[in-house]
Amino acid sequence: MKYAVIVGVIGKWRKMLKNVLESKGTNVVCFIDNITTEKEYQGIPIIKDYEIEENLRDFAGEVYFTFPAEDERRKNYVQKVLSKFKNTVTVYSYFETYTINREALFLARKAGDSWLSEEFDEKRANEVMNLFNDEKSRNIMQKWIEFRKELDLLLIPYPEENHYIPDDVPVIDSIPTTYNFMDLGAYDVDTLLFVFNRLRNFGKELGCYIALEPEGKNYSMLKERIEKLKETTMKSQKFLLLKTACSDKYTVFSIFAEGQRSKLIDEQDDFEELERAYSVVLDDIIHNIRIDFVKMDVEGFELPCLHGLKRIINESRPVLAVSIYHKPEDFYTIPEFLNEHCTDYDFYVRVHSTFFIDTVLYAVPRGR
Numbered sequence: 386m387k388y389a390v391i392v393g394v395i396g397k398w399r400k401m402l403k404n405v406l407e408s409k410g411t412n413v414v415c416f417i418d419n420i421t422t423e424k425e426y427q428g429i430p431i432i433k434d435y436e437i438e439e440n441l442r443d444f445a446g447e448v449y450f451t452f453p454a455e456d457e458r459r460k461n462y463v464q465k466v467l468s469k470f471k472n473t474v475t476v477y478s479y480f481e482t483y484t485i486n487r488e489a490l491f492l493a494r495k496a497g498d499s500w501l502s503e504e505f506d507e508k509r510a511n512e513v514m515n516l517f518n519d520e521k522s523r524n525i526m527q528k529w530i531e532f533r534k535e536l537d538l539l540l541i542p543y544p545e546e547n548h549y550i551p552d553d554v555p556v557i558d559s560i561p562t563t564y565n566f567m568d569l570g571a572y573d574v575d576t577l578l579f580v581f582n583r584l585r586n587f588g589k590e591l592g593c594y595i596a597l598e599p600e601g602k603n604y605s606m607l608k609e610r611i612e613k614l615k616e617t618t619m620k621s622q623k624f625l626l627l628k629t630a631c632s633d634k635y636t637v638f639s640i641f642a643e644g645q646r647s648k649l650i651d652e653q654d655d656f657e658e659l660e661r662a663y664s665v666v667l668d669d670i671i672h673n674i675r676i677d678f679v680k681m682d683v684e685g686f687e688l689p690c691l692h693g694l695k696r697i698i699n700e701s702r703p704v705l706a707v708s709i710y711h712k713p714e715d716f717y718t719i720p721e722f723l724n725e726h727c728t729d730y731d732f733y734v735r736v737h738s739t740f741f742i743d744t745v746l747y748a749v750p751r752g753r
Contacts, residue, residue: 390444392466393451393479394420395431398501401492402451402482403429407737415441417466433598434462437469447474479739483538490536500740503533505713513720518731521553525734527739529716541740547661548737549576549680549706549745550583555731556678559704559753560584563592564677567667567703569631569690571596572603574610576680581619593623593674599630599662600640631683632664633692666693669724676701685711688718695726702727707750709734710741723748 389411391399395418403413403426416431423431432440448470454463467476483490495499510530514523525542532540549555564584570574581591594611598604608626615624630638639659667690676697683690687707691698698705705723709715720732729751736742 388444388446389413390415390417390441390474391449391451392444393415394418395423395426397493397498398483398489398498399451400426402449402486402489402574403427404448404492405486405489411447414446416446417633432589434466434469437466438471441469442471444470447475447477449477449740450479451482453479456546462572470574480538482549487536487538494536496504499712500710500742501533501536502713505533506717509717509721513717513724516720516724516732518733522732522734525736526716526743529744532741533713534697542736544738544743545735546737547583548664548743549580550709551737551747553748554733554735554747556704556706556747557584557587559590559749560589560677563590565593565674566591566595567671567676567679568596569680570595570682570684570708571598571607571626573606577611577614578676580680591619591622593617593625595625595627595671595676597627599628599638599664601628601660604628627665628662630662630664630686631667631690631693632686633666633689634664635666637663638662638664668693668696671697676703678704678706682708685715687711687715688722691719691722691726698726699728702750702753704750705746707746707748708743709746710744716744719746 387410389406391402391413393399395416399416406413413429416426417437418428418431419433421431425431430440448467450463452459454460456746467474477485490501495501507530510526514526517523517526528540528542531537544690546550566577566580571577577596578595584591596607598607603628609623611626638661640662660724679694680685687709691707697703705727707719709719723730723732723746727748727750731749731751733747733749735745737745
């Protein structure tokens with residue numbers, strides 16, 4: 386009997402991987418996941434990396450990594466995990482894991498994983514490729530279409546660094562010397578700090594930071610960290626923090642939060658135990674300020690949020706960095722919308738994580 390450990394955020398892919406491994410005679414003894422609050426799945430424990438030595442002291446089997454480890458952060462995490470095993474283990478990279486056990490991806494698709502779904506409008510997806518300004522963006526879109534059909538890992542682009550300000554998209558040149566930054570789906574200050582420091586290296590200074598974060602714990606953390614920044618590196622900047630979601634209407638959502646992940650759920654589903662969030666229409670509440678840069682990662686509500694930003698987009702002509710990976714149709718409905726409402730813009734697509742997660746559409750105004 387072979388024994389295995391699966392490393393990565395537990396979800397349909399990892400759960401199906403467990404089933405496939407067990408069908409081949411391998412006993413999955415543990416999941417290692419630092420994100421989830423779950424403690425077990427089908428009787429199999431889910432532990433954090435710091436619990437490896439206690440729970441897997443005598444383990445000497447197979448370790449399956451389910452994410453690419455190309456950047457320094459993930460490389461360090463892989464080494465950290467492996468260093469905690471006392472005995473020699475057989476290690477499978479994410480590419481090896483899902484190439485050997487590719488059927489796990491098809492089972493996850495069948496189980497309803499939207500990131501692997503083949504239910505999308507291929508005609509519209511092909512048509513929006515003509516909107517993109519460079520061949521790289523068109524190639525990414527073509528690979529996305531083919532991956533949706535074939536689930537071939539060779540089609541997945543290499544994740545790029547500098548999420549929201551990539552090196553080969555003219556974001557920096559389109560942002561003025563003093564800029565105002567709108568952060569929709571702010572989570573914590575990580576994005577703000579990255580944008581602030583990266584643009585400062587090019588002689589650009591933050592004037593005003595407007596952030597929306599609907600989830601209570603995230604908002605409290607954001608507010609606390611902003612207060613510290615106001616006392617240190619951001620004494621002269623102005624801040625507007627709103628504990629709310631953004632949409633094209635005023636409504637109430639439920640928030641499903643797990644570890645570092647959260648998502649909005651339509652109120653009609655009526656999850657009594659979940660936290661509530663209100664949404665606002667930004668065009669109604671943000672006035673008399675030029676918005677220069679908008680980052681948007683709002684868990685699948687990007688299109689309604691953009692509808693609520695039409696006046697701001699038209700008046701300010703900001704650089705837009707919009708996540709398009711939460712729903713398959715976002716890959717073409719969001720480019721279609723922006724092409725209609727963003728006059729004299731160039732469009733680029735870049736991928737910043739694996740499986741097309743953290744795919745961002747960059748809309749850059751010409752001659753700004």
